[in-house]
Amino acid sequence: MKEDHQLKTELARTFRKVVKEMSFLWSRHIDKSLSMTQFMVLRQLRGGPQKVSDLAEALELTSGAITAKADKLVEKGYAKRYRGEDDRRVVYLEMTERGLSELRALGEQQTELVESLFAGLSEEEIRQHLRFFNRMLNNMEQLGEE
Template sequence: MFDNRELLDLFSNVLKKMKKEWTKQLEHGLNPSQYFMLKALNHSGPRKATELAELLQMTPGAITGVSDKLVSEGYAERKGAKGDRRVVYLEITDKGKSYVESMTEKQKLVTSKFFEGLSEEEINHLIRIYQKIARNLDEQAR
């Protein structure tokens, strides 16, 4: 096995810098957890808190705190299920959809700057590497 300390240090450093740049783009006082929840709701539609917790790998308590902020700011709303009013779904609002669209565009611009100077071949090679890493992680999760 090779000494992967340098690789891990570099990978960690790059991830921290990317996260910092993406977080700088967030507007209106929303944090990354709130943005990711909005993004999930925008992509998958209304969800119960338990579904969001599993999807976002957060605790139910954290989901409640994040949802409360999104609801109070008008980015999402709670709706009871038609057949069972005890079941509550969180649903993105038009304001939330607009926010996600705006942030997605900003993230695309920021992300493109991360990879400036890399050739198409280098980008494709990087994609293949990340696909392999993702498969390795999926296999370990089984």
């Protein structure tokens, strides 16, 4: 039983390290001026303008976190913000042409990084990891509901 707990503790520690390293690799190999979360916001905006609240829900972030990321994207000219015509309290975010150009360039770099990260893993190993992570996410969601 103790060995089982130690294994799970080591797995949790390794998982945290993987997440931290992925963020580090992103900033080192992809783009030093655009965070992974900002990239995810731009990617979500490919479908057109979206309410900040909808972006937050889709990316599973708080509205405050999205607002902070949106501020940076607007500042860099990658997105623009505007208020709803029917309800001025509603804020929309829309990707600019510059943002689309940046998204395309970073998308290619991201593809290369992902390919490098999973080099040497078979399709079955990748599927096993997906099953593991999905089970872990399901456990987390259940804990969040308690």
